[in-house]
Amino acid sequence: MKAIFSTLSIAALCALVSAAPTRVAKRSGALVTSIPASRYHVIDQNHPNTDVSATFGSNTAVISRSDTTLDVDTLVNFEIPDLSTIPGASASSTCDFVVFNAASVSGSQTLQLFTLVSEVDLAGPVTFNTAPSSNQYEGMYFIQEGATTSSIAVDVASFPCQFGTTMQFIMRPQNDNDFITWTQGGAGAVPVGAFIEIRN
Helix, strand or coil: CHHHHHHHHHHHHHHHHHHCCCCCCCCCCCEEEEEECCEEEEEECCCCCCCCHHHHCCCEEEEEECCCCCCEEEEEEEECCCHHHCCCCCCCCEEEEEEECECEEECCCEEEEEEECCCCCCCCCCCCCCCCCEEEEEEEEECCECCCCECEECCCCCEECCCCCEEEEEEEECCCCEEEEEECCCCCCCCCEEEEEEEC
16 A cells, blocks of 8 residues: 555656646846836737637737647747936846746746747737748746736846837747636736737
8 A cells, every 4th residue: 555655656756747847937126127028919820811810809818729629829029128218227237038927827837939030010900921930939837827926937047128118029829738828918007918028
């Protein structure tokens, strides 16, 4: 009986370990300010020539893939203020990507973040086939569900800030059978959604 219990305990422990990120990137320095996502645009590989924004709206992110469907990715904008208007920031400040309090997650709970080869107007029609290609890899992020949770940077802790510009990214699923979604909220006591944290 003792041997069986030990085997079950080890199996349970292995399952918990495998569900968590294998590496965790160290967060950068002190927080200066948080910039919420200003707009989302979901694109669906299952409907590659259709603008599906009417279905999801401009405040909701969906990142998913399953055995029976292709990628659903989300483009996202962050309006980064001019450096001179951010008290405490400097030219050496860095940007961290973080997601707080996702509504629902399953599978690996991990998304990949990329820049795009060119900027696209998220207010206009954008389909899976017309969206710009991904460019610079900006890391994997383990997304957690529910109140008072935040994402965990797996391999990229921060990247250079582009002050005075729109920083635009595409969020993609990491594995098969992944599903992640949230609807952007504010940056109050309980922030919800994706943010760029400017840190020193």
